[in-house]
Amino acid sequence: MKTLLGIVSLVIGLSVSAQTTSEIYQTKEGAIKGYDAVAYFTQNKAVKGNKQFAVSYKGATWYFSTNENKEAFQKDPAKYAPQYGGYCAYGCSQGHKAKTEADAFTIADGKLYLNYNLDVQKLWSKDQQGFIKKANDNWSKIKNEKFEE
Numbered sequence: 001m002k003t004l005l006g007i008v009s010l011v012i013g014l015s016v017s018a019q020t021t022s023e024i025y026q027t028k029e030g031a032i033k034g035y036d037a038v039a040y041f042t043q044n045k046a047v048k049g050n051k052q053f054a055v056s057y058k059g060a061t062w063y064f065s066t067n068e069n070k071e072a073f074q075k076d077p078a079k080y081a082p083q084y085g086g087y088c089a090y091g092c093s094q095g096h097k098a099k100t101e102a103d104a105f106t107i108a109d110g111k112l113y114l115n116y117n118l119d120v121q122k123l124w125s126k127d128q129q130g131f132i133k134k135a136n137d138n139w140s141k142i143k144n145e146k147f148e149e
Helices: 002-018 037-043 067-075 089-093 117-124 128-142
Strands: 049-057 059-065 105-108 111-114
Touching: 037 059, 037 067, 037 105, 037 111, 049 067, 059 067, 089 117, 089 128, 105 117, 105 128, 117 128
Parallel strands: none
Antiparallel strands: 049 059, 105 111
């Protein structure tokens, strides 16, 4: 009986841990899947971060490819952190959280937006300003909702 109870507890624990209410999209690789948020601005591409250059921000661990990027983020994280915590900007415009792919990104008006994938990014680009307005309106309602990868 103890063994069965232990297994049930473990399964319930795993189910709960698979869901998160985090404001930041994070995986076991870190915030935004371990990609360097500053590199999107400085190199205009997705660059994997290095665990050597780690920062904690809003309950998540962020990784950077260089110490300079780490320091820039520390000085002004709001400038570099993706909008909607790194969840899919289009998904947020539709009223829900969705995971993102590192190479599906846009920088608009000095802000970083990530999307579910490149196909969704194309859809996003058709009415980016309209989707940003909708996502901004929705974010306060959904940012603390549970998200399951």
